[in-house]
Amino acid sequence: xxxxxxxxxxxxxxxxxxxxxxxxxxxxxxxxxxxxxxxxxxxxxxxxxxxxxxxxxxxxxxxxxxxxxxxxxxxxxxxxxxxxxxxxxxxxxxxxxxxxxxxxxxxxxxxxxxxxxxxxxxxxxxxxxxxxxxxxxxxxxxxxxxxxxxxxxxxxxxxxxxxxxxxxxxxxxxxxxxxxxxxxxxxxxxxxxxxxxxxxxxxxxxxxxxxxxxxxxxxxxxxxxxxxxxxxxxxxxxxxxxxxxxxxxxxxxxxxxxxxxxxxxxxxxxxxxxxxxxxxxxxxxxxxxxxxxxxxxxxxxxxxxxxxxxxxxxxxxxxxxxxxxxxxxxxxxxxxxxxxxxxxxxxxxxxxxxxxxxxxxxxxxxxxxxxxxxxxxxxxxxxxxxxxxxxxxxxxxxxxxxxxxxxxxxxxxxxxxxxxxxxxxxxxxxxxxxxxxxxxxxxxxxxxxxxxxxxxxxxxxxxxxxxxxxxxxxxxxxxxxxxxxxxxxxxxxxxxxxxxxxxxxxxxxxxxxxxxx
Amino acid sequence: xxxxxxxxxxxxxxxxxxxxxxxxxxxxxxxxxxxxxxxxxxxxxxxxxxxxxxxxxxxxxxxxxxxxxxxxxxxxxxxxxxxxxxxxx
Ligand SMILES: [Fe+2]
Ligand SMILES: [Fe+2]
Numbered sequence: 001x002x003x004x005x006x007x008x009x010x011x012x013x014x015x016x017x018x019x020x021x022x023x024x025x026x027x028x029x030x031x032x033x034x035x036x037x038x039x040x041x042x043x044x045x046x047x048x049x050x051x052x053x054x055x056x057x058x059x060x061x062x063x064x065x066x067x068x069x070x071x072x073x074x075x076x077x078x079x080x081x082x083x084x085x086x087x088x089x090x091x092x093x094x095x096x097x098x099x100x101x102x103x104x105x106x107x108x109x110x111x112x113x114x115x116x117x118x119x120x121x122x123x124x125x126x127x128x129x130x131x132x133x134x135x136x137x138x139x140x141x142x143x144x145x146x147x148x149x150x151x152x153x154x155x156x157x158x159x160x161x162x163x164x165x166x167x168x169x170x171x172x173x174x175x176x177x178x179x180x181x182x183x184x185x186x187x188x189x190x191x192x193x194x195x196x197x198x199x200x201x202x203x204x205x206x207x208x209x210x211x212x213x214x215x216x217x218x219x220x221x222x223x224x225x226x227x228x229x230x231x232x233x234x235x236x237x238x239x240x241x242x243x244x245x246x247x248x249x250x251x252x253x254x255x256x257x258x259x260x261x262x263x264x265x266x267x268x269x270x271x272x273x274x275x276x277x278x279x280x281x282x283x284x285x286x287x288x289x290x291x292x293x294x295x296x297x298x299x300x301x302x303x304x305x306x307x308x309x310x311x312x313x314x315x316x317x318x319x320x321x322x323x324x325x326x327x328x329x330x331x332x333x334x335x336x337x338x339x340x341x342x343x344x345x346x347x348x349x350x351x352x353x354x355x356x357x358x359x360x361x362x363x364x365x366x367x368x369x370x371x372x373x374x375x376x377x378x379x380x381x382x383x384x385x386x387x388x389x390x391x392x393x394x395x396x397x398x399x400x401x402x403x404x405x406x407x408x409x410x411x412x413x414x415x416x417x418x419x420x421x422x423x424x425x426x427x428x429x430x431x432x433x434x435x436x437x438x439x440x441x442x443x444x445x446x447x448x449x450x451x452x453x454x455x456x457x458x459x460x461x462x463x464x465x466x467x468x469x470x471x472x473x474x475x476x477x478x479x480x481x482x483x484x485x486x487x488x489x490x491x492x493x494x495x496x497x498x499x500x501x502x503x504x505x506x507x508x509x510x511x512x513x514x515x516x517x
Numbered sequence: 518x519x520x521x522x523x524x525x526x527x528x529x530x531x532x533x534x535x536x537x538x539x540x541x542x543x544x545x546x547x548x549x550x551x552x553x554x555x556x557x558x559x560x561x562x563x564x565x566x567x568x569x570x571x572x573x574x575x576x577x578x579x580x581x582x583x584x585x586x587x588x589x590x591x592x593x594x595x596x597x598x599x600x601x602x603x604x605x606x
Binding site (some may be wrong): 011012013055056057058062066069070073205206209210213214215217218225229232233235236237239240243290291303304306307308310311314 | 551552585590597
């Protein structure tokens with residue numbers, strides 16, 4: 001008789017324990033505090049790294065197996081999309097502008113996140129978080145690569161996709177997401193985990209990916225949905241890491257609470273400000289809309305974030321004070337941001353436009369308290385003027401917030417007709433911020449934020465022209481020179497959607513795809 | 518009690534998973550949007566390996582969920598037999 005003595009396989013709990021408990025060692029050539037020099041300066045006290053538990057208990061073999069499978073699925077879709085001219089199945093060429101903003105403003109941050117988690121993992125003396133950070137670091141690299149690959153198909157056909165890396169380091173609105181990540185990366189490893197792992201990944205990432213990717217599906221962009229959901233499938237693991245990290249810090253020592261709370265307050269507000277760009281994408285840039293920014297905020301922040309903070313209350317964590325302002329802001333920020341980009345549409349690497357009557361009706365229905373009262377008349381006026389040939393472009397430059405780097409476009413919480421300015425004095429200079437939240441952050445760490453590279457200041461200082469530019473020559477056009485330095489194709493990448501090369505090409509190619517002439 | 522949730526891509530792999538989750542968690546509610554399904558549940562939500570295996574007729578490793586997971590909310594506890602989300606308050 002054949003006897004099968006199958007060895008019993010290890011369960012995931014045991015496998016995870018072997019990987020994260022048995023493989024580490026105490027260094028002997030160098031003392032541990034020299035090997036991990038960033039582990040203590042932030043003031044976070046850790047007594048027992050073995051208390052760290054990754055609830056997914058993912059081991060390296062499963063990690064590579066599932067990630068490889070995800071890649072195979074993703075690239076099969078990307079190939080099919082490209083081979084079948086998938087771009088002609090989009091609802092409307094206006095949609096492309098949302099993904100131009102995604103490629104230039106978000107994909108490069110995936111790469112910075114890759115570096116940030118690699119650094120955090122290197123700096124944690126505990127194996128559990130080190131392994132989790134390693135996996136997230138590899139994930140983030142994958143996100144950057146797959147997004148760039150997916151969107152490179154659009155670069156073959158449309159304007160504005162050609163030089164995202166160069167733009168990220170220079171362009172005024174891209175300094176908003178860039179400075180957000182630079183701010184986190186230049187903090188210590190624990191703050192980085194609260195900034196990106198917890199505040200961004202756990203509290204805010206759903207607001208970016210879920211409604212936006214669903215929106216891409218709704219607008220016929222199979223390539224973006226696929227990379228979006230493929231990235232998002234890693235996100236559940238990242239969110240769990242963020243939550244685990246905060247619980248771990250709070251359980252390790254009661255002295256950690258005030259430090260962690262301060263970071264949550266800071267990073268929740270930093271994140272919320274960055275998401276202004278997403279509010280605008282959802283309410284204005286998706287031709288077919290899944291939900292409004294306000295609805296997304298209510299589901300993913302008010303309900304979900306509410307549940308989270310109710311849960312963390314047992315550690316003494318409270319909901320950041322500044323987030324209370326968001327229940328007012330949610331009805332305004334998308335409109336205010338789009339109005340700003342419309343006016344500065346000459347200096348953006350994507351097209352802008354005013355909504356149609358139907359779209360304005362949708363906005364009034366979704367924003368019954370604010371759209372008709374504060375925005376509709378202005379938008380209708382701009383549209384009427386554009387139809388008469390007077391498309392309005394602002395030729396001045398806006399003042400930027402010293403912290404979030406967003407132009408001063410937000411209004412006072414209690415008066416949507418007055419722009420909100422806050423001012424701080426530091427070392428004999430005045431610094432301006434857009435809100436109580438940003439002012440508070442500035443006042444806590446002025447030495448850090450006075451170093452901000454603010455694009456508008458830099459332009460005025462003459463640092464944003466191509467080499468060899470002489471600003472004293474007759475007829476010098478500073479804006480044109482700045483756009484040249486940005487590598488914008490002036491007249492094609494920027495200006496109104498109406499009359500753009502994208503609009504004309506999309507219409508012509510779609511015509512060729514459906515007719516025999 | 519707060520709600521936990523889990524969202525999946527909508528495809529042939531997740532159809533039986535969603536069916537099993539809804540059967541095992543009568544208090545859960547599925548909300549469909551383009552390309553995804555979000556399942557909300559008061560307090561907690563459990564995904565059982567056995568229930569999925571019964572529907573698909575093969576053995577299933579719960580870590581396969583990672584292939585089509587979009588997002589989750591709540592504390593997670595996963596072992597070989599179940600994947601559980603809950604709020605502790
Ligand atoms: Fe990512
Ligand atoms: Fe600000």
